[in-house]
Amino acid sequence: MTDSTNIYTSPSTLTSQQKERNKISYWLEKLFDQEQNKNKKILDNINKIQSSPIEVKQNTNTNQVRKVEDDRLTVANMVHNSNTILMSVTSVFP
Numbered sequence: 001m002t003d004s005t006n007i008y009t010s011p012s013t014l015t016s017q018q019k020e021r022n023k024i025s026y027w028l029e030k031l032f033d034q035e036q037n038k039n040k041k042i043l044d045n046i047n048k049i050q051s052s053p054i055e056v057k058q059n060t061n062t063n064q065v066r067k068v069e070d071d072r073l074t075v076a077n078m079v080h081n082s083n084t085i086l087m088s089v090t091s092v093f094p
Helices: 016-082
Strands: none
Touching: none
16 A cells, blocks of 8 residues: 655556657657757758858968969079089189
8 A cells, every 4th residue: 555645655657558658759859859960960061062162262272372482482492502602613823
């Protein structure tokens, strides 16, 4: 016999069928949330892909400017190093 004033005992008011429905609805909700998250990630990726050609052009231009500057510095260093004296020859008049 259960005492309704006892706080440690709680009679189960849900039937097994109701418990099962609650479990199913919980998992269905989880699956629904997962699907929404997956769709959101796909849409984010599509948006990134659509906006990326502009960024690629900008990055290409930046890389090209950087390469031209590196080439200019390389040529300047080569010219500077080519002006160094490798050998010096002098003669004495008899």
